[in-house]
Amino acid sequence: MAGRGTAYFTKRSRERAAQFSNPFVYLREDLEQARIRFLEEPSEGFYSGVFHRPYAGGKVGDPVICIEQDDDPPQLDGMTDECKLCEARDKPSMKFFVWVYVYYLLHLHQNPALDKDPQAPKWKAVKVGKGASMTTMFKQDVNKVKILLGGSRLKDEIDNSVAAASENDATLLEADYRFIRHGVPRSTDTRYVFIAIPKSSKLKDEVTKAIDELGPIADAALEGSVAFFSGGSDVAVAEEPEEEEEEAQEETAEEEEEAEAEAEDKDFATL
Numbered sequence: 001m002a003g004r005g006t007a008y009f010t011k012r013s014r015e016r017a018a019q020f021s022n023p024f025v026y027l028r029e030d031l032e033q034a035r036i037r038f039l040e041e042p043s044e045g046f047y048s049g050v051f052h053r054p055y056a057g058g059k060v061g062d063p064v065i066c067i068e069q070d071d072d073p074p075q076l077d078g079m080t081d082e083c084k085l086c087e088a089r090d091k092p093s094m095k096f097f098v099w100v101y102v103y104y105l106l107h108l109h110q111n112p113a114l115d116k117d118p119q120a121p122k123w124k125a126v127k128v129g130k131g132a133s134m135t136t137m138f139k140q141d142v143n144k145v146k147i148l149l150g151g152s153r154l155k156d157e158i159d160n161s162v163a164a165a166s167e168n169d170a171t172l173l174e175a176d177y178r179f180i181r182h183g184v185p186r187s188t189d190t191r192y193v194f195i196a197i198p199k200s201s202k203l204k205d206e207v208t209k210a211i212d213e214l215g216p217i218a219d220a221a222l223e224g225s226v227a228f229f230s231g232g233s234d235v236a237v238a239e240e241p242e243e244e245e246e247e248a249q250e251e252t253a254e255e256e257e258e259a260e261a262e263a264e265d266k267d268f269a270t271l
């Protein structure tokens with residue numbers, strides 16, 4: 001990573017911004033799910049590090065690497081010797097990043113953007129599940145490469161999926177997966193599961209093309225850090241009430257993970 005300055009990352013970031021407004025795939029509500037395809041072998045395509053998620057303007061911002069607690073932090077323009085976020089008592093944790101192709105998301109509700117903008121995309125109502133457990137959900141087509149961002153708990157789930165695939169002499173790359181959230185917003189006990197979709201082995205041309213165009217995951221993962229350090233220390237760590245509540249509880253690594261796939265006020269319509 002050394003030697004790549006802000007200009008390099010800014011260029012990459014702009015290119016990515018042209019593709020989508022939010023590079024991460026998030027599940028926001030209980031039972032929300034996405035159909036995804038892992039684009040890289042976990043053994044090769046995971047980038048991990050110790051990251052902060054600083055608050056800015058009432059929202060959780062992009063991950064910022066902790067220059068004190070990460071084992072091998074990159075050299076980025078504007079970096080200081082001490083971590084300003086640790087100094088502001090923000091707690092970093094292990095995060096990993098992996099490229100996935102997101103076909104679509106299934107939401108429990110119609111697009112909330114329609115409340116404000118009648119021209120916003122209307123999601124298609126679809127039946128999900130079978131028999132008594134069948135429910136109606138709302139399908140938001142995405143069809144883009146995104147970054148799956150998680151902590152140790154999500155990583156364990158992926159490891160389980162790798163193990164399950166290898167029992168069938170397969171790898172994680174050989175099927176599409178349903179990525180499902182179990183846990184209401186801000187729950188400290190949110191779980192994510194990955195379920196292989198049978199007979200999904202053939203890649204769409206769009207996915208094959210996306211794999212060819214993937215940039216290094218580490219570059220994408222560090223874009224938030226680049227922006228943070230090059231912008232000085234103007235990203236504040238706000239005193240969020242939720243944070244205080246969580247701090248009052250016994251903190252475990254797992255409890256910190258729930259913020260990974262947590263919703264922020266991103267506009268669904270601009271995914």
Ligand SMILES: [Zn+2]
Nearest residue numbers: 066083085086
């Ligand atoms: Zn730090």
